[in-house]
Amino acid sequence: AQSVTQPDIHITVSEGASLELRCNYSYGATPYLFWYVQSPGQGLQLLLKYFSGDTLVQGIKGFEAEFKRSQSSFNLRKPSVHWSDAAEYFCAVGAGDMRFGAGTRLTVKP
């Protein structure tokens, strides 16, 4: 069965610092992987996705993620965090019936 683990429930970084959010997945075949961001009380916004090809994918808002099959990981990164990046981030796997990780809440310190 497909599943997603986000080990970090809450991360705090200073504005301007780099960011990495971890995501590990379990999937029977080549996975479709996604990162979404959710602001309080809002829906989901797709940051980036991986289906195949280049394992380093670029997304919106300066985010990128790297698919590492050997580690079953799809970590999200950003070189320099902005205060507006504070939100909940969800990693998801699947095609259609998507499964979500528990989410990582990002707090940005001024």
Next chain:
Amino acid sequence: GAVVSQHPSRVICKSGTSVKIECRSLDFQATTMFWYRQFPKQSLMLMATSNEGSKATYEQGVEKDKFLINHASLTLSTLTVTSAHPEDSSFYICSATDRGGITGELFFGEGSRLTVL
């Protein structure tokens, strides 16, 4: 990009009443729509998969008689919470696949917050 719209965005109802939430794909045809539920500060849990013209498939533990799903057209799916109780208060989010687009990509609605008094 593809747009999915939910209505209403917020609804408050009395215990025992039924509430209907609509999910529309505005600029594409969605053969499949998904309904998720999200409790405060938790992740999204898939409730059911809705295929146009057929009965929805519910995840284990989700009461199909409680959460009625109808997907009568390629652009509309509805979730009806019947005889709502306070424990049904939650954030409900729908998503849809663009059958003409990239396989596996979902487009999400803005969510509907249900509060049952």
